[in-house]
Amino acid sequence: MNAVEIRNLTKIIRGKVILNDINLELEQGKIYGFFGRNGSGKTMLFRAICGLIKPTSGEVVVFGKRIGIDVSFPDSLGLIIENVGLWGQWTGFQNLKFLASIKNIINDNEIRAAIKRVGLDPDDKRPYRKYSLGMKQRLAIAQAIMERPQLIVLDEPTNSLDEEGVSLVRKILLEEKERGATILIASHIKEDIDLLCDYKFKVDDGKVYCVEGGR
Numbered sequence: 001m002n003a004v005e006i007r008n009l010t011k012i013i014r015g016k017v018i019l020n021d022i023n024l025e026l027e028q029g030k031i032y033g034f035f036g037r038n039g040s041g042k043t044m045l046f047r048a049i050c051g052l053i054k055p056t057s058g059e060v061v062v063f064g065k066r067i068g069i070d071v072s073f074p075d076s077l078g079l080i081i082e083n084v085g086l087w088g089q090w091t092g093f094q095n096l097k098f099l100a101s102i103k104n105i106i107n108d109n110e111i112r113a114a115i116k117r118v119g120l121d122p123d124d125k126r127p128y129r130k131y132s133l134g135m136k137q138r139l140a141i142a143q144a145i146m147e148r149p150q151l152i153v154l155d156e157p158t159n160s161l162d163e164e165g166v167s168l169v170r171k172i173l174l175e176e177k178e179r180g181a182t183i184l185i186a187s188h189i190k191e192d193i194d195l196l197c198d199y200k201f202k203v204d205d206g207k208v209y210c211v212e213g214g215r
């Protein structure tokens, strides 16, 4: 079974075509990179895959389930799209513990391990609002991977990270792929796409073109 199948996906907002008849089949256990200029539709495509917007026409199927019909959101999803909804007054651990309580499939030790894995301290008592941008990004990565989701969707995963953070996150994503996760990345950083991705897609004016693949 494919991880993601997109059939004739179109999104029109106030008369403007944002996603234009997209068809894609993404197999499991690969990393897919999406690049393209600002406003080309990468985030909107990811939103549609995650069930955060309703297509004007067409459908998105994730692990055999139609999004918005069989399920509202993909069952097993780790996600970073724009601002991750974390609470400024809580510590990193408290934030992730709250998010983990929604599904209740991982315990405190697993949450702590995810925080350590991104190079943060699970015992850090500072509230999230005092974190630097890079620390916030690391925590966002930790929340996206902590439940070992089958599908990981990341908009600009290495934003704000220092050099060590960039290498660490790349290493983590390759490990997640080894575990069997399917990973979608949108990035303006050519190296992220070149070093990580098995398949590369260019997004241009709401259309998606496969430019390289099959590594």
Ligand SMILES: Nc1ncnc2c1ncn2[C@@H]1O[C@H](COP(=O)(O)OP(=O)(O)OP(=O)(O)O)[C@@H](O)[C@H]1O
Pocket: 013, 018, 036, 037, 038, 039, 040, 041, 042, 043, 044, 045, 203
């Ligand atoms: N909430 C919205 N309402 C109307 N139009 C929107 C909305 N969000 C995005 N758009 C439009 O959809 C188009 C695609 O935007 P999208 O955010 O998907 O681009 P992107 O490729 O992710 O860009 P970037 O590289 O800047 O992140 C743009 O024309 C944008 O103006």
